[in-house]
Amino acid sequence: MRSTQTMPEALPERLQDGLRVAVVGTGYVGMGTAVMLAYLGHDVVGVDIDERKVEMLGRGELPIYEPGLDALLVASQPRLRWTSDYASAIPDADVIFICVGTPPLPGGQPNLRYVADAAQSVARHLNGKLQVVVNKSTVPVGTGDWVSRLLEEHAVGYHTNRYAVVSNPEFLREGTALHDSLYPDRIVLGSGHAEGIARLAQLYAPLLEQSFAPPLCAPRPAGYTRPELVTTSLSSAEMIKYAANAFLALKISFANEIAGLCEHVDADIAEVTHGIGFDRRIGHRFLAAGAGWGGSCFGKDTSALISTGSEYGYDMPILDAAVRVNRRQRHLVITKLQRHLHRLQGKRVAVLGLAFKPNTDDLRDAPAHDCIERLTALGAKVVAHDPVALPAARREWTHLQYEEADSVEAALRGADAVLVMTEWDEYRDLDWETALRGMRNRLVIDTRNVLRRWPEHSTVEQIGRRVRLAGGVPA
Ligand SMILES: NC(=O)c1ccc[n+]([C@@H]2O[C@H](COP(=O)([O-])OP(=O)(O)OC[C@H]3O[C@@H](n4cnc5c(N)ncnc54)[C@H](O)[C@@H]3O)[C@@H](O)[C@H]2O)c1
Incomplete structure (x- = not known):
């Protein structure tokens, strides 16, 4: 994919309380989320079943055209890893994002097959300690509860209640994904699990406080202060x-x-x-x-x-x-x-x-x-x-x-x-x-x-x- 930026970006320090994050599905949303979280100071692994994509990302190449994201991908590589192997990504993760596609079926309903596959694969590698599974894919109301069930049913060993499911919908627009991710209007977190919400608030602290150094490719807009945190x-x-x-x-x-x-x-x-x-x-x-x-x-x-x-x-x-x-x-x-x-x-x-x-x-x-x-x-x-x-x-x-x-x-x-x-x-x-x-x-x-x-x-x-x-x- 042709490069959109000539100036190299600098990578800010790792956060002292940085988290280990796995992002499942590295398409438009997952890739942007993974790169942004690594840039903000977390350790991130992106998981995708598309090996061509994983190889490209591993070489520091962006498989899509998205202005600025290519430069940030290269800069954030020290805190980023890409794999097709769930076993090497899920057990160590504090937070696991599901960002797989939900394309429409002929009748208009979203195809939730990819979400189900991802949830089941995640379940098989949960570590028994509290892990937060975040649904970022756009899914019908009730899917979060269904994902909880899938985790419970497919977890190997006894993991009941050792994970929290949080819905964190994505509002980025393609073409301005980086800007939208770094300077969102709001961050929505939906869950009945207080610890899950608290962990995500910790993950997003640099965004909520706007404490990060803006990259060259996405300067902080004049007059922008902080996003609203909406918990539901x-x-x-x-x-x-x-x-x-x-x-x-x-x-x-x-x-x-x-x-x-x-x-x-x-x-x-x-x-x-x-x-x-x-x-x-x-x-x-x-x-x-x-x-x-x-x-x-x-x-x-x-x-x-x-x-x-x-x-x-x-x-x-x-x-x-x-x-x-x-x-x-x-x-x-x-x-x-x-x-x-x-x-x-x-x-x-x-x-x-x-x-x-x-x-x-x-x-x-x-x-x-x-x-x-x-x-x-x-x-x-x-x-x-x-x-x-x-x-x-x-x-x-x-x-x-x-x-x-x-x-x-x-x-x-x-x-x-x-x-x-x-x-x-x-x-x-x-x-x-x-x-x-x-x-x-x-x-x-x-x-x-x-x-x-x-x-x-x-x-x-x-x-x-x-x-x-x-x-x-x-x-
Ligand atoms: N594209 C957008 O602008 C946008 C904005 C907001 C929300 N969303 C929502 O986010 C979700 C993802 O959208 P997208 O545009 O990034 O999709 P995409 O098709 O670009 O990417 C999905 C990725 O998931 C991977 N995948 C599928 N099954 C998998 C599995 N079992 N394990 C690991 N990886 C798997 C695919 O290989 C692909 O790389 C959708 O629900 C979409 O509605 C998209």
């Missing part, structure tokens, strides 16, 4: 994570719904959200209209919440609507294209941006995926560009048909239209006037509203704004 029951903590993600998804869908109406009444969504965001009860964040949310969390977590509701015969009409609006938003991209090109058969369409958002190579539930799938089904030829996600797409999107372009210029050459699907700075800062000259037809469907000026002789469709037609006639 196990089930409330599990619910907090889902409710937070569902609310953020709702905000985006709300902005998209208003954006659609703006197009009808000739208002501008950017002006509207700017105006409403100054109301402190609303705020400006998560109100960007676009091609809809994507990524590994919002789609999965809203579906999981709806499916939990249905298990209890409880409808969630607001969330249902948010999901529907999001789906409509993805179709809208193609509708906007068809409005100008009509038949797409044989047309060459450039897609700029594959990742679900900038500063990550994560492709999970990316709007670009559905868009490429639909375009090829309609007979279009797709040429795709992304500053970092092309290698990931080569591995994960083998079922899609598209040509790769190694530059924006190459993608646009001879194209009948260009779709901007991810708001990378590279696209925001592009000299669009010049870039569009290579196109056969200068049509831009800018689903992220990145174009600040309207390039000459071009037609530009954005979301929630007046269409700009070539020839100067607003539609």
Whole structure:
């Protein structure tokens, strides 16, 4: 993975009361958690069944693209170890994090198989003294209790009541993971076990007191003081994570719904959200209209919440609507294209941006995926560009048909239209006037509203704004 930082980071001293931590599952969340805790002064071992990942991490290489994390990984190596062997990681750990994936099943419920496997493997290596098992994976309410049961059932020998299960949901955003982990708004700890909570408060003390020296790659933001420590029951903590993600998804869908109406009444969504965001009860964040949310969390977590509701015969009409609006938003991209090109058969369409958002190579539930799938089904030829996600797409999107372009210029050459699907700075800062000259037809469907000026002789469709037609006639 390409490096994001040239300056080496310095590693602060080990904490005097540093803990021994095992992090099970070293994906986006586990890797970040492990690196951050080692940086803060604890001794950390990351455990993953993916040996390729373990080997890469052992060499100090980050398997994902996450700004700053690569430099901190290298700096923190003296207090970090990576393994696939539970036996070498669990018995010595004071705190064991479960950070495995919880991907959606076809019915919307999260697949808890990985959590069950991890809990059972942990159970077999518990040491009989008090160990704290922390669930950081996003899991439905009640999973913490179920994990306790699994630990009890699979522990070798008599370990009952010698472990505490705590829910500690994660709120980091990919692309700004380090910043979010070091300077969180709050740390949520849910458990009925006081000793478990106390041990985690000790683990997070450097964050709670902000007593650590900030790394170069993530300076402490001006005005930031300390995160709130929120202690709750196990089930409330599990619910907090889902409710937070569902609310953020709702905000985006709300902005998209208003954006659609703006197009009808000739208002501008950017002006509207700017105006409403100054109301402190609303705020400006998560109100960007676009091609809809994507990524590994919002789609999965809203579906999981709806499916939990249905298990209890409880409808969630607001969330249902948010999901529907999001789906409509993805179709809208193609509708906007068809409005100008009509038949797409044989047309060459450039897609700029594959990742679900900038500063990550994560492709999970990316709007670009559905868009490429639909375009090829309609007979279009797709040429795709992304500053970092092309290698990931080569591995994960083998079922899609598209040509790769190694530059924006190459993608646009001879194209009948260009779709901007991810708001990378590279696209925001592009000299669009010049870039569009290579196109056969200068049509831009800018689903992220990145174009600040309207390039000459071009037609530009954005979301929630007046269409700009070539020839100067607003539609
Ligand atoms: N990615 C995010 O932005 C984000 C943010 C907040 C919360 N979450 C939640 O955190 C959890 C993890 O998400 P992620 O994006 O890091 O997932 P991921 O798919 O990137 O990583 C999961 C890792 O777990 C490993 N794994 C699976 N089974 C294992 C086992 N039995 N033992 C050891 N390792 C095992 C996999 O090999 C993989 O490396 C999910 O529940 C997710 O909803 C994710």
